[in-house]
Amino acid sequence: MKxxxxxxxxxxxxxxxxxxxxxxLGLDTIELPVGGYPGxxxxxxxxxxxxxxxxxxxxxxxxxxxxxxxALAVHGxxxxxxxxxxxxxxxxxxxxxxLAPKLGTNIxxxxxxxxxxxxxxxxxxxxxxxxxxxxxxxxxxxxNDVLIPFWTKQNKLAADQGVKIAFEAxxxxxxxxxxxxxxxRKTCGKQLGANFDPSHFFWQGMDPIESxxxxxxxKCIFHVHAKDTAIDPNNSKINxxxxxxxxxxxxxxxxxxxxxxxxxxDEFWKPFVSMLRTYGYDGPxxxxxxxxxxxxxxxxEKAVNYLKxxxxxxxxxxAWWF
Numbered sequence: 309m310k311x312x313x314x315x316x317x318x319x320x321x322x323x324x325x326x327x328x329x330x331x332x333l334g335l336d337t338i339e340l341p342v343g344g345y346p347g348x349x350x351x352x353x354x355x356x357x358x359x360x361x362x363x364x365x366x367x368x369x370x371x372x373x374x375x376x377x378x379a380l381a382v383h384g385x386x387x388x389x390x391x392x393x394x395x396x397x398x399x400x401x402x403x404x405x406x407l408a409p410k411l412g413t414n415i416x417x418x419x420x421x422x423x424x425x426x427x428x429x430x431x432x433x434x435x436x437x438x439x440x441x442x443x444x445x446x447x448x449x450x451x452n453d454v455l456i457p458f459w460t461k462q463n464k465l466a467a468d469q470g471v472k473i474a475f476e477a478x479x480x481x482x483x484x485x486x487x488x489x490x491x492x493r494k495t496c497g498k499q500l501g502a503n504f505d506p507s508h509f510f511w512q513g514m515d516p517i518e519s520x521x522x523x524x525x526x527k528c529i530f531h532v533h534a535k536d537t538a539i540d541p542n543n544s545k546i547n548x549x550x551x552x553x554x555x556x557x558x559x560x561x562x563x564x565x566x567x568x569x570x571x572x573x574d575e576f577w578k579p580f581v582s583m584l585r586t587y588g589y590d591g592p593x594x595x596x597x598x599x600x601x602x603x604x605x606x607x608x609e610k611a612v613n614y615l616k617x618x619x620x621x622x623x624x625x626x627a628w629w630f
Contacts, residue, residue, distance in 0.1 A: 309581065309619040311612060312337030312378045312592035314533065317604055319349025323366075326350070327373045333612050337378035337592045338370065339531075342407065343400030344384030344418065353380075353400070357407045367412055378592040379415035379503075379531050380404045383476060386462075387454050388432060389424030397421070401462070405471050415531050416466070417474045417503045420483035420492060423454040434480050436550070455482055456495050463497030474503035474530040485512060486519045493528055501528030505596070506580060510537035510571065511549045511563040517576070517583050524587025532584065534593040534615060536571030539563045558600050565598040567607040569614040577618050585620055593619060 315338050318326040330338055342353040356362045370377055382404040384397030404416045425433035425446040433450075435443045459473075466473050475483045475492065483492050493500045502523050506516035523529050539549070544562040551562045558564050568577065581593075593615055599607040 309585070309590050309621060310336035310378070310592040311534075311615050311619060312339060312594040313608070314339045314341075314346075314381060314594050314596040316341040316346035316349065316381065317597045317608065319347065323350040324369065327369055327375065330375055331373035333609065334616075335375065335612065337376050337594065339379045339381050339417065339592075339594045340377055340411070341381045342404050344382045344397050346381045346383055353403050353407055357403055357410070360410075363407075363410045370412075377411050377413045378594055379413055379417050379474065380408045380411070381417045383417065383419050385419060385421040385432065385481070387421035387423045387458050387482075389429045390431070402465065405462075405466055405469050405473070408471050409469060414471050415474055415503075416471055417476060417531060419478055419481045420455065420459070420475050420488075422481045423450045425449070432480070434482075434484075450482055451491075451495075455492065459492060459496040459500060463499045466499040467497070471499065472530045473500050475500065476503040476505050476508070476533065478505075478508050479512065484508070485514060486522055489523060489528070490526060493526070498528075501530040503531040503533060504529050504584075505533035505535055506576075507533070507535035507537040507565055507571075507596075507598075511539060511551075513549065517580050520580060520583045521587070524583065524589065527588070529584065529587070529589050531591060532589065532593050533596045534568050534611060535596045535598060536566040536568050537563055538566045538571035555598075555600055564600060567597065567599040567602055567614075568595065568611040570599065570601075570610075574618065577614075581618055581620060585624075590620075 382400050386398040386401050388394040408416050422432035422434050426449055435446050438444050477484050477489055483489055489502050509516040509519055540562055547562055549562045553561050595611045597604050597608045
């Protein structure tokens with residue numbers, strides 16, 4: 309396994325300094341942001357796609373620091389009901405799919421997106437219950453009329469480019485849990501799978517280790533984010549975990565994102581890493597820092613130091629005891 313970083317959090321440093329910082333900390337990989345919500349802080353992906361020279365410059369800069377590119381991050385909502393947003397995010401996604409192999413990776417990370425509730429809607433509509441029957445009708449429209457046609461087409465493009473699309477299961481989008489990850493893969497194609505981020509599973513009440521077992525058995529864990537979540541037991545008992553308060557209102561929230569090791573310790577992270585390996589995942593754990601109690605530098609470096617103690621780097625030895 310390897311330790312990497314979701315590079316959007318280092319965007320303010322600029323590309324070269326971010327790579328130097330990753331080398332200084334002993335990282336193995338970097339996940340490059342190329343549009344959508346992560347933005348394009350390092351380079352213009354459309355310009356890079358057109359230029360072999362620029363592609364080589366990026367690859368050489370990464371290689372010079374002893375790093376590799378783990379994935380291109382283009383999290384967005386390409387099925388947004390606002391045509392302008394959908395067009396922008398779809399274009400960014402397709403650019404990323406075409407650019408990824410030219411930068412030495414076959415993984416593109418995004419969200420499934422969330423359509424409106426019906427034709428003519430202006431904003432996404434995330435459904436969380438089946439009744440009244442309006443909600444069932446919304447889900448039918450979203451999946452049958454929008455998501456399945458769109459991602460089936462994108463699955464073909466990804467296959468043509470030799471790329472895998474890794475969805476980050478995230479509330480607010482149509483793919484948000486284990487079941488919906490498997491659904492979109494089954495209905496749209498095997499180039500689609502998971503960017504497994506356990507932080508979003510914790511606050512929904514799921515066990516990420518068991519989810520990793522199921523998704524690992526389906527051979528669809530393509531990439532993993534290393535981010536933690538802490539549940540506030542008092543606020544959660546009063547209000548549950550569907551929390552719309554600002555991420556900055558930490559004391560009042562039912563849950564908050566934390567640096568790896570500050571929401572859960574070895575009792576989670578060691579079995580989680582072991583479950584990933586059990587089902588064949590030996591790729592990067594890409595740190596995504598969104599801890600409101602720490603600076604980016606402190607939170608990120610604490611995550612690096614913690615992961616160094618719990619990842620499994622070497623191949624398993626031969627069983628000599630039987």
